[in-house]
Amino acid sequence: MLEIKNLHAKIEDKPILKGINLTVKPGEIHAIMGPNGSGKSTLSQVIAGRDSYEVTEGDILFNGESILEMEPEERAWVGLFMAFQYPVEIPGVSNAYFLRTALNAKRKNLGLPELDAMEFMKYIKEKMTSIGLDPSMLSRAVNEGFSGGEKKRNEIFQMAVLEPKIGILDETDSGLDIDALKIVSEGVNMLKNSERSFVLVTHYQRILNYITPDYVHVLMNGKIVKSGGKELALQLEQEGYAPIEKALMATV
């Protein structure tokens, strides 16, 4: 589904990603872990199409086709979704209007009829109940005045509404208390199915107590230096990143 091949990217003149290879198949959950500054967030942003990063080498394929030349909205239409580490506040735009615009843009692109206001409300109410969100948030401005936890929950809600093929969670767990973490995890577990994949980008192991990954990768200095099963996360939790770093230094 998602194939990242020898991906190099830089911001301004600073290389950040230095040859990433990663393959995610339908229904799989991958965790990408790494210390601060390893390039985790850059990877998410590059996949989502942020134009402040420049891809200098390599490719990202989604269902066999390169997405590098696609605009961020086109990536969303084919089924990519990134949950932001810092969801943006947009005063003056209501959640309902925003979501309907986004959903209809996607539907239009897939050749589906757009939903009118009534149909949309019916569709969205069901989604809200499943995520456990208060319907009053629909009339509020996007993320404006939301607590950290509410913002992250809103990201998961948007994902539920837009039904992507793959969800990239960019440090969604950072800054969350344990209750919020549980809610976010429950949302992901609910949305997970044999077709839909997830990439969890995270600094900490603790979200993996609630979401079980099929694979864990360690990102350091712009490269994936180690991959393994979920036990790798536990090992990282106990030993930290230092032993891996050390081992790497020794091989150089």
Added chain:
Amino acid sequence: MQTVEKRIESSEITNLGVNLPNWMINRREDALTRANEIGLPSHQDEEWRFTPFRNLLKHNCSQSKKVSLNQKDIEPFLSLCSRDAIVFVIINGFLDESLSMLDHGIEGLNVFNLQRAIKESEENVNRVDSLISNSKLPYFAALNKAVHQDAVLINIKRNARINRPIHLLNISVNTSQEALIHHPKVQVVAEEGSESFFLESFNSIGDGISYTNGVTEFLLEKNSRVEHVKLQDESEENYHLYWSNIHQQNDSNYKGCSITYGAQFSRNDVSSFLDGENIECTLDGAYVINGDQVSSNHTRLDHAKPNCYSFQVYKGILDDKSNGVFNGKIFVHEDAQKTDAKQSNQAILMSDTATVHTKPQLEIFADDVKCTHGCTVGEMNKDPMFYLRSRGVSEDDAKALLVYAFANEVIENISNDYIKNKIEEMLFKKLKRK
């Protein structure tokens, strides 16, 4: 003398086919003297600093003649206001009696053209006209006062609550090769305790170049409330000059909102004199321009007495090579203790070639007052753009949505939902024209 209007015939001042009282003829002649004294905008003139007015002086105009339109011609403009509107159609400055609802049958609302006003309400005409002396008028307002050929006088009677919107529908018509100027004039007397809502719209018909030089004056008596939405969407060949003066007495509330979408050049001067206590005055505005459009917006608030509130929010959205100016003056007179005046001005530049000049100007002669002002000018913020697009909202829609949200702070205050929605719809259209 150089004028925008080719030559002023003395007949334009004295002979309108209407028997003008002497005081009025004198005042019109005096206004012309005033206009001649000031002369056209120049670069030495502080009031015209930053406003690129070169094109404004490019044409020599003749004064528009009275023309008539039929119901079908005005249909698109009628839809600017809700169906319950009481409509008065003003074509090239002349009140069109056949298209206007002069027999509206609403108690407490009197509407006259100039001729009828002189006959039936001369005192009110004189009252509003004397609110500000000719010696304080800027050039274009003085020109209007000297040569306007017709006027609309509206009188909201004591304690009358007019719960239907009054639509002053201005249309400038020019299908000729020659540039034409016309001078619409509106005077409103809102008597004690009355309530009314006005939509004053400006549109145009025809490919010819029109100069609209409008003057609108309000007198708000004690405890009266007026909401006034001005909507300018003239053809981008047109020049639009507009001077509005409001005079407020004790406990009155004026809520004004000026929306600019059209005209290649527009200049709005809106001032309110708060001549009493416990007055509220709102002067909001939004200008959304692109191409080579120029929009220059000037407000002036005079807090003359204690315990009054004023609010101003102006928002500019400028694309391409457009050029905007905002100048907000607040004068707090010596007696005006406990004044609370808030002013904010924000502009978004959507291109590298758009420019905006903003200038708050506060002069405070009382010591116990609260005055705040702030202005920001910026580009479209990248983070919200990326956020919206990453959810599948196209770049154009994301832009429109964000700009809409920005302008909405002004538009959402309009109490008439129909008009509010209409203005929002026009905003979307204007933003998505590409």
